[in-house]
Amino acid sequence: MKKYRKILLLIATIFTLGAMSKVAYANEFNFSVNPVLPENQIGQSGYFNLEMNPGQSQTLTVTLKNSTEKTVIVEEAIASATTNINGVIEYSPNKIKPDRTLKYNLADYATMPKEITLTPKSSQQVKINVKMPDETFKGVIAGGITFKEKDSGTTASKSKGLSIQNKYAYVVALLMQQDKTVVAPDLKMNAVAPGQVNYRNVINANLQNPNAGYLNQMYAQATIKGLSNTSLSYTANKEMMQMAPNTNFDYPIAIGEGKRLEAGKYRLTMTVYGQKDANGKYSSKDAAGKAQKFDYRWQFTRDFTISGETARKLNAKDVTVKPEAWYKNWLIWMGIILILLALLFLFFLLWKRRKDEEDEEEQPSEKEALQAQLEAIKAQLNEESKEVSEKDE
Structure with missing residues (x-):
């Protein structure tokens, strides 16, 4: 190795x-x-x-x-x-x-x-x-x-x-x-999708500076809330970042070591400040609660979905996530339930078939039933004929 x-x-x-x-x-x-x-x-x-x-x-x-x-x-x-x-x-x-x-x-x-x-x-x-x-x-x-x-x-x-x-x-x-004119930066948000950093699950928000100017002293504040599961919430704030002209990068929001990535719908809200300036028009507070001002600010809201297959694959690769116990895996439970239902259905079919065969053995055939009825009618007619003959004599 x-x-x-x-x-x-x-x-x-x-x-x-x-x-x-x-x-x-x-x-x-x-x-x-x-x-x-x-x-x-x-x-x-x-x-x-x-x-x-x-x-x-x-x-x-x-x-x-x-x-x-x-x-x-x-x-x-x-x-x-x-x-x-x-x-x-x-x-x-x-x-x-x-x-x-x-x-x-x-x-x-x-x-x-x-x-x-x-x-x-x-x-x-x-x-x-x-x-x-x-x-x-x-x-x-x-x-x-x-x-x-x-x-x-x-x-x-x-x-x-x-x-x-x-x-x-x-x-x-x-x-x-070609000249000393400073080009103002811009900021766009591209895709938001789950991924991994150092074999740990994250949700990446891809940020893009499409202009030919530097974006300095970036301060990003990001929060992700679960829409399918409202108890889920992830945050990631980071200061003093920088972007080169005409570049993009994935801003990772960690979900926490040992936590499993859940399938479902989510909403990302993100605010990014840029270029510290004592006379800047946008105000914020740093991690220590100290007020600071910036020349630029961008705000984003993005809904996205994580599929069950994607969550399963990423959880399997996350080195901090323990393998899920088999009895907690809903796929296994669904499989067990389907097998039990199939066995019950098969048992029902076998039972019904056997019952029908027994009923057929117990009951005379249609031909035999008709023959018995004819014999009964014939016997009755013979009996009536005898009675008529005896009266005539």
Whole structure:
């Protein structure tokens, strides 16, 4: 059995629109990364935030430095920004599908070498070629550049078949826009459906930001009430989330460990705030009861249904849910009842058939009955004939 420790992304420059960290160096790395900011950089930050004209091409530079005594091979990749299930923006390659509203994927407008070799105690400049789309548009094309050491930090233990692998990467955000106009975010709710997170039952509300602007400092308040079973109620409130432009993610509402997902009808009500602002028009209270204001607010209500088959499959996979006792399973009880009814019906048919056969044996046949009647009539006629003869004599 092999177990892999979750990939740890040490982000060299973490983007939060207004709060950027400087380049970070970690002991786990055998190389360092330093972006060389160009003249068309918007603001002084440790990531690329470029203002470019439609159709403009440009070459960016990132300096990689190897301060060790060994050769280091660095793998490089470019990806469009996505939003993960925790409401955190990812700038590195992942398995999250691009949102259908994403018109300009950064991976289609930026190129760079797939890997580079750093000799001991050396540095090299990596060139990234970027191109702004020919069309005029408002908003941001967002993504990131990932630098990862090839086959780095691997420790393996053959005992008991255990293998642990650590992977570290630098990620530098790369933003491109045609002007400094801030595009307001938007928020839509797509499907609401049951699912699982870490083999635990949840109900996912898919949230979508269809605009080319960041949605920052999100505060979501969600409640699910059972309509078929009014005793069911689930809540999930979470603060300080963020969504990248033109992305979506599943916001999970946990039903509680050990609790079975029930089939039936439900109603989700959800309020999402965005962008904290002391002068914001929308007010709310955080988890500690402190008042806060936001520039944006969205409210959603959605009815949905969970089928019995879906609930059964998810409950079977939930590692915290105990298998249901056989005598509590209504399907088993229905089966037992149907079998008993079938046996009773069969018994009734056999009993009726046997009774009919006995009745037929006890009663004379129709022919015999008629013959007996004829014999009786004949005997009576003979008797009457004798009486008439005796009177005549």
